[in-house]
Amino acid sequence: MIRDSRLSSVLHGLLHMIGAGEPVTSEQLAKAMATNPVVVRRVMAGLREQGIVRSEKGHGGGWTLARDTSTITLAEIYRALGAPTIVAMGHRSENPGCLVEQAVNDALGDTFREVEAIFMKRLGAVTLDTLARDFKRRLAKHRQTIEDQTHVAK
Template sequence: MKRDSKLSGVLHVLLHMLGSDEPATSEQLARMMGTNPVVVRRIMAGLRDQGFVTSAKGHGGGWTVACDPTKVTLADIYRAVGEPTLVAMGHRSEVPACLVEQSVNRALDSAFREVQAVFLAHLEAVTLAALSKDFNRRLVQRGQTLKEQRHDS
């Protein structure tokens, strides 16, 4: 089963961007996310529309964080990237005529809503600043710098 890693990838590059003194190009971000620069530009454009990042063209241009990381939660970023599906399961039919299928859908709907609520509550409790602080603590423990971070997987 294919997993959606868009949120994880975006958070990854945002942490790099927070720790950098210079803009990051779409090509650099694409290498970090393991994807194509076109995909990165599409994702980052959504973040730009929400005011989380800005971009500049030309020599020395690229993407930079434009928001206050102490005020932006992971839930804000999750919403900005289109709220990727959490659960790979779904209904066999969204509007079934069969009474059995209606009962099944009703039972599953409440479980799906609970999963979504717990996930969002967790994301609401974590800011970009808190995530960055955790990353920087781990970086110091390893005796590394941001530029020494590898992106092989």
């Protein structure tokens, strides 16, 4: 099964945009996201339509966040991507006439729906700001580690 990495990818890009202070070009984002500028525009286009990011053409143009990071949840970003499939399994057919089909669909369908609901709830509970803070913590810890190693090296 091919896994959709757009959500992971776009979050990576957005984190790079936070704190940049100036518009980030698709070219720069492409490097950070290890992909192609056109792919970046394609993915970001969805976020722009939802008012999550803005794009500017010409000199000094590029992508900027349109709102405060604390108001942007991962769920909203996920939906802006077109709400791709979460559960990679489904039914062969929607044949309500077959009782066997009904029994199977009920057993699996309930589970699929529950899992998707939990997923969305989790995404809705995390904002871009949360992610950014987490990143800063890691950065600080990383720097501390480097410093410690430097002291040891002395």
